[in-house]
Amino acid sequence: MNLSIFKKSALLVFSCVILSSCTEQYAFQDQNLENALIVEATITNELKHQEIKISRTRLLNDTITKIESGAKVTVVDSDNNEFSFKEKDGKYISENEFKAEPNKDYQLKIIAASGKSYTSSKETLTTQNTIDLEAVAGEREGQKGAQINVKSFDPTNTSKYYRYEYEETYKVVTVYTTTERIKLVPYQGTFKMEIVPAEPNTHICYSTKKSTGIIQTNTTDLSEDRVNFPVRFISESDYIIANRYSILVSQYTQNRFAYDYYFTSKKMSDSGDVLSPNQPGFIVGNIKSTDNSSEKVVGFFDVASVTKKRIFFNFADLFPSVDPAKYFRQCTPELIEFSEIPNENYKVLTTHVYIGGGPGMSPTSYWMVDKECGDCTSFSSNVIPSFWEN
Template sequence: MRKIIIIYLFVCSISCIEPFDYKVNDYDQNLVVEAILTNEDKHHQVKLTYTSPINDQEEIFATGAKVNITSSNNETISFEEIEPGIYQTINKVRGQIGIEYKLNINTKEDRVYESSLEKLPESAPITSLYARFENVPSAELNRNEGGIQFFIDTELNNGPGYFRYEWEETYLIVVPYPSELSFNLADCTFVEREEIISRCYQNRYSEGLLIANSNSNELNNIRAFPLHFIGNESESDAPYRLRHRYSLLAKQYNINSSTYEYYRKLKAANESGGSLFDEQQGAITGNINSVTDDGEAVLGNFEVSSVTSKRNFFNPEDFNAPFERPDNLFDCPFGQEIFPPGDSLLYYITTGFYDVYKRTEGFGATLYIGTKNCVRCDHFANPDKPDYWID
C-alpha cells in the first residue's frame, strides 16, 4: 500500500506541472539617441528611436521631431529628417575645437530633451599604424588563433586621453584567369572585351565598440592598441584579404571621460551575454536628459569628438613569420579546354556560373572555361580603383 501511495503522489506532481507562458504586457518606451558631432567637414546625423518590447526586435523610429545643436559661440546647427528617425544637418558642418555644444530635441509629442554642454577636445595624432603575426585568444575556437594583428600608437600632448576607434579595410582581388573574351549567344561567336577586368577592390568596416584610454600609462600615451585582427581560421575568407595588397584606414575619435565611461559600460553589457541570474545593470544612460520629465530615463549619448586618421598599405612580404601567403579565395583549377565551341559551351555559359578565357601557347590560342569567380571579379567586388589606392 505504501508503494502505491508514493507512486500516486509522484504521478500527481508531474501532472501539476504546466508550461510557463511568458508574455510582456507592459514596458517603458524610452527615447534612444545616437548622435555624434566631430571636427570633420560633413553632414552630421542624429538617429532617434524608441525602446521596444523584449520580444519585438523591430525598431521604432521617433519621427517628426525638431532637432538642433546650439553652441557656446551662439551658433545654431539645424537638422532635417531625411528618412524615418534619421536627422541630418541641412548644411555641412565642422565642429570647432574648444567650443561647447548642446543637443536639443523636441518630439512630435512635444516632449523636450537636451544634452549637457560638451566641449570638443583637441585632436591627438596617430603616430604609428603597424602589424605583426600574433597568437590571439579566440572565443569562437576556444583556444589561441594565429593571424595578423594591427596596432595603433598615439602620442598625447597633455593629460590622459580617451579614445574611440573605427577602421576600414580595403583589399585587392586578382583573378588567376582574366577573361579577354565575351561570348555572343546569338551566333556563338567570341568578341574581344574592351576592358579586361582582372583586378577588383573590396571594403569592410569595423563593428562593435573599440575604446582605449591612457590612464594606465605614465606617459599618457597609447601603445600597441589592438585595432584589428585577421585570423587564419575563424573566418573562411579572412586570410585571403592579405594575399595581395591590403590597406587599413584607422580613425581615432578623441572623446571626454564621461563619454568613454558610457561606452565602457555599454561594451561590458553587450559582451557579457547575460542571463536571468546575472547582476542587472539597469538602463545605461548618457549625457541626455528629459526637460519635460526629470524622472524619465533617456538612453544614448551625444558624442562631441575630434577625429584623426591614418592609412597604411601592406603587402604579404611585410608580415613576419610564421605568416604564409594565403591561397586564392576560390578554388581555381586550370579550366576545361573547349574547342570548337559547341553545345557543351552553351550549357556552361547559360548557367551563369562560368566564363571563357584564352591562353596563348606557341603559335595559337586555346579557349578554356572557368568558374566566373576565377575569371572575373566585378560581379562580387568593385572593379573601380579607389582614389586613395597606391599600387
C-alpha cells in the first residue's frame, strides 16, 4: 500500500460526477473507513448466474476477509423485473440466470443484516464488441517473450473504455515418468519399505491461474475506437509456456465513470487489487447508503458488455529455434540411503519420488528425484480441461 501506517483513517477521493467532462480532478479529506461496506458487482450481457461480492473494510494488517452475511440483495431493471440473489460460498449468486439487455436501466439494492439499506445509481449496458487475440514473439524491457495482444474495433465509436481479465491454462510435463513408488508398511512393530505401483497419470498435468489487479485501456486519444492492447507478456524463460499454453481473455466495455473508478483504484493501490478490503483510501463510487448520506460505501455497480476469446499456442510456434529445456529446472537424480528403522531421512518420501534402484523390501539405496520432476499432481491437476485442444 502507499501508506505505511493506517490509523483508522484514509484518504477520501471525490471523483467528478459529470462523465462527459470528468478530467480526474479529486479533493482529498481525512475520513474514517472502519467497517465500511465493500461491494464488487459487475452484471454482464452473459446469460448466467450473476455474482456479487459484499464484505467490510478491515485494518491494514488484517488478513481475514470480513464477508457481509445475511444481506438481501436484488437487481431491478427499468421494466420492474427483480432479480434476487442468495448467499453461497462467500458470494451472492442470482437465483436464476439472467443477462443485462440493451436500452434498460439496472439498479443494485442491498439491505444489510443490520437493516441498513444501500442502493446504486441506475446503469445501462454498454456497447458490445467482438475481439480477436494474437500471440507473437516480442520484447519488453530487454526481455524476449510471448506477447498476447487484444484487438477490437467499434465502428460506432461509442465504447472507448475497456477493462480486461484473463484466465491462463498451461500444460505441465514432468522430466521423469514414474511407474512405481515407495510405500511404508507396518512390519514387526516398525515399518518396512515396499515398491508398489504409482498413481496413474502423474506425468502430464494442467494448471490454471486467473489474472490479478486492474487491466485497462482506452481509445479516447485515437481517431477510431480501435484497440490493439498488450494484455499479457510472458518471458520466454517462464515455464508456463514451455509446452502448450492457452489464454482466455475477457474484454469488458465500461462507461467513463466506471473506467475512472477502476483507474483511480489502481493508482491508489501498489498491488492494483480491485476494491482492496484494506485499501488506504476511499473512492466515491455509485453506491450509497439510503439511511445515512455521510456513510461511506466502497465499490461500484458496473453493467458492462463482455466479450471473450481463447487462443492456444506451443512454445515452438513463437520460438522455433529456441530449446525451452535450457531455461528450466534440471532434475538431477539423488541416491538416497535409508536406514533400517524409519527416522528423519524418511521425510524425503514427502518431497521426492522413486525412479529406480534397490530391491524395495530391505534397507538399501534408492534413486529419487524431487516430486516436481516426476509427479505433477503434487502441484497441479491431471484432469484435462474440457476446453483443451491438443
